[in-house]
Amino acid sequence: MTTGNIESDLIDVLRRRVGKDEFAAKPSDWFYAAAQTVRDRVIDHWIASTRQTYAAGSKRVYYLSLEFLIGRLMRDTLSNLGLTREMERALADHGLDLAAIEEMEPDAALGNGGLGRLAACFMESLASLDIPAYGYGIRYVNGMFRQRIDDGWQVELPETWLANGNPWEFKRRESAYRIGFGGEVVETADGSIAWNPAELIEASAVDTPVVGWRGKRVNTLRLWTANSLDPIKLDAFNAGDHAGALADQVRADSLVRVLYPADSNASGQELRLRQEYFFSSASIQDIVRRHVQYHGDVTTLPDKAAIQLNDTHPAVSVAELMRLLVDNHGLEFDEAWDITKRTFGYTNHTLLPEALESWPLPLFERLLPRHMQIVYAINSRLLREARKSGVMDDDSISAISLIDEGGERRVRMANLAFAGAHSVNGVAALHTELMKTTVFSDLHKLYPTRINNKTNGVTPRRWLQQCNPGLTATIKDAIGDAFLDDTEKLVDLVPLAGDSTLQERVAEVKRSNKVALAKHIKDLMGVRLDPDALFDVQIKRIHEYKRQLLNLVETVALYDQIRSHPERDWVPRVKIFGGKAASSYHNAKLVIKLANDIARRVNADPSVGGLLKVVFVPNYNVTFAERIIPAADLSEQISTAGMEASGTGNMKFALNGALTIGTLDGANIEIKDHVGDENIFIFGMTAEEVAQKRADTYNPRELIEGSPELHQAVEAIASGVFSHDDPHRYTELMAGLYDHDWFMVAADFDAYAAAQRAVDRRWEDAASWRKAAIHNIAKVGWFSSDRTIGEYAREIWGVL
Missing domain, CATH: 3.40.50.2000 (Glycogen Phosphorylase B;)
Structure with missing residues (x-):
């Protein structure tokens, strides 16, 4: 396919199917025309595939x-057909940007x-x-x-x-x-x-x-x-x-x-x-x-x-x-x-x-x-x-x-x-x-x-090549393009993980992605984020077993520590949450409200000096994930051990150079086996230990009261510090931690907080962090959906 015939077809579709000429067309018209132009090329492949199946x-x-x-589907289809550059040029001839046209697609x-x-x-x-x-x-x-x-x-x-x-x-x-x-x-x-x-x-x-x-x-x-x-x-x-x-x-x-x-x-x-x-x-x-x-x-x-x-x-x-x-x-x-x-x-x-x-x-x-x-x-x-x-x-x-x-x-x-x-x-x-x-x-x-x-596995086309073209180009320059057809070829990066030049290039790509995400969040929500801070991300369906609550309680504890000990060298963090709660799931919806209440309080507090920001992004979906995942530094995979079947977000984050903090649950275990203990932050009880604790007489109240950071954070939330308009809003939610704590938030809190401080220490050693990030990229090619299928x-x- 050449730029010329794509451009002529694009104009033909715009006129004959949309009913507009190129001078009157709006961006939505151009999107429809571009999609139809691509679709016409797909049809020939589609018919050929079907005929081949029947013949054989x-x-x-x-x-x-x-x-x-x-x-x-626009970016996905163009990329898989190898027509991205041709469509970019065809649209550019009419003063249009392909990325902007892709934004028109819901x-x-x-x-x-x-x-x-x-x-x-x-x-x-x-x-x-x-x-x-x-x-x-x-x-x-x-x-x-x-x-x-x-x-x-x-x-x-x-x-x-x-x-x-x-x-x-x-x-x-x-x-x-x-x-x-x-x-x-x-x-x-x-x-x-x-x-x-x-x-x-x-x-x-x-x-x-x-x-x-x-x-x-x-x-x-x-x-x-x-x-x-x-x-x-x-x-x-x-x-x-x-x-x-x-x-x-x-x-x-x-x-x-x-x-x-x-x-x-x-x-x-x-x-x-x-x-x-x-x-x-x-x-x-x-x-x-x-x-x-x-x-x-x-x-x-x-x-x-x-x-x-x-x-x-x-x-x-x-x-x-x-x-x-x-x-x-x-x-x-x-x-x-x-x-x-x-x-x-x-x-x-x-x-x-x-x-x-x-x-x-x-x-x-x-x-x-x-x-x-x-x-x-x-x-x-x-x-x-x-x-x-x-x-x-x-x-x-x-x-x-x-x-x-x-x-x-x-x-x-x-x-x-x-x-x-x-x-x-x-x-x-x-x-x-x-x-x-x-x-x-x-x-x-x-x-x-x-x-x-x-x-499980994830498609590397969407979750590396398309959502992170800068990283894809950097990898291609380092090891060639064989990984485009066989993701496990990413392992060729392992000997280069300590190369300072490659580390710098990967870091530049990551920062560029963080700048782009920060701009998007600023435009969408009015919240300013520092792209040089550690972007700590938990984006997934809101459910108690996925333990967004554990993350939020630790966020409150960190907030308290920063205010109490301003003399320490705190690592600047941006906590990013996203996900939907089922319409009738009361506690999950309450967790979303808590995240936003904490964000409102923390983000407006000058005493933390920009060391901590909290954001809950609305209407998290595939497109938002494609923005967030390439910009993430830390991937939160902290479900109660034995309750997450696999997870695929953990694979996407690691493929894009984020380090994982997680429990020994789901595919985290296999990710750990591939990337190595030194390149992942594992904490908390195993599935067997969770089952044993549930079977025994588990007393979460004793744990909470015996952990000063946890106790202070839980009491602050329960007493209305973050809900001035309704001081009792989170009383019952916090009481659940004291009374039964089925999802082991209290039981795993101290280990989680310690793992987060280990994250801080690793982040302060830039070369070590970057080496670990490249090692993650190199060793998670096995988690391709091609291998699974x-x-x-x-x-x-x-x-x-």
Whole structure:
């Protein structure tokens, strides 16, 4: 591709599709024209990839996820096609800056946290490794929410990312399926079973191309949108019932409006289950239809399709595939069950029992009566197999049952996914081992070879090359460009980590990124940051187990120490927080308010002399992460040991030269093993020690009162020092630390504070810090999603 033909195509698109000439076009018009110009080039690669797959009869991977946090696509697509410079020049000829045009693109509101970003990285790596794949999810109109901070409080507003259309997507009206809810199951005249749903909704496909590195392959992200079969009841409308005439369409629209609607009430729970079945059924119907169309015999499905369930949200797919095989294709139950197990893989992402989805049995049976029958039939086989195994007692058999009989009867979706898959994987070495001894201990006893580990990874294209071009160029100058195609080649930096010239260049890039972030935060929030200070960053979903509270309490303790001992040589710090709290999660939202209350007090206090600044950035998303991560010096990965499955932010930060302060949790352990003990700050209890302390009589009050720094900080927060307008705002939150401290904030505080002072000492030795930063960059190439996907492909899916 040359600049000339991109420029001519750009103008042609601007005139013929946007309806503007280059003299009247606004920046949004130029963005749309540029996106369409790039998309036109993607289409040829997309069609070629699809033809190649069909011609070769290749096995496909189908990745089902309720989230795909893909972020902006312009920069990603241009980079992977190698067209960035050409587009820059074409726009520059019209006085336009590509970076400014890219800013016109909204973040796709298709996810919230690590689960969705992992799915996006995996889709890009699947294409980069030339593996035929589809991603399946929901095309959310309003996402989870757009976060605004009003007087320090989180306010949830609808995302409007589709307000001006989406230039990357293609509507596939021919790919539409009917999704049923409710009704009854009857026996037909020929003795077969038929489900007669009381409600039918149509799922329609909307496709987005996913471009791999160097355009090697273009795969498809297929998202479902919902429509009523009868969008308006004219008789009701003409009778004056205008709202009632549209009720069915409104009901359908509710399925694709919001990610994770609050489920603290019965209607919210029902909507979530409807969402999950809606997208699962549409996806499984699409997979089976495609297989039959091109391969004929449904019994060969496991040979041509590998379906991966990303957490428990699509677990109902197991029952849906069974329904299609038995009811629609006439297979015997045992044969259908064998096909199902050989087709599915299941990835678990949490050890929190409350996060392993389960549904009230009456709700499940009312919405999905045929699936309830199938779940019972699967459970019957599972429990009989367990009884015959001779290794299961009554308690173990009860634990593996798909139906929780303790109290309110519930359908256990994680157990269904485990039973219906030939592979169940964790996402970090520790997480996988804990799966075997905690949440799935009894199922592991029955199926001892089913659990395996696939440590997460991140795509180096977005999280190094695109978000940090300065560092990428510096690395290329130092070791050549082989790492662009094989991230593990970054290890060639190891012998150069002590080179003062390279250290200076890497430090210059880091400072430039910090200057850019400081300017952005100043423009956005009016807060001035010193780019020469240590940028200490914790950006992730707000949850008590991720322990933003531990960070904040230590921040207050540091604030007190700086004021009490101004004679000491304190390291200037900027504490940067970001993340969303679930709408109904009271304590998480209170933590956000606390962060902002602390920021207001600290940032206005002249006694700290600029030695400490605190910032909570609003509406943290992929684009904000792309600004923050390259500018970070210290990466906060401080979850309670044994509770974080993996984490991927830890990998992104290290890849961009930040040092990690963290617990021995999730992938932190493997990062430590790769970068070395001397290049990471590890503190706190292990997962085993946390479990033991919980089992023993843990007295957090004694710990708090025995730690002067902790006690002073907790009492300051509890007494209203940071909440003058409501002195009791944080009383209950702090009382929770005294009373039970489930997340071990008090237990780990002193170790965390000591690790932070070790960070200070290392920072003061610039050469040592820079050497450690380069060592991190060099040794975390292993944490590429290309490596992860390669392991899935060889060991689970059988496609490499």
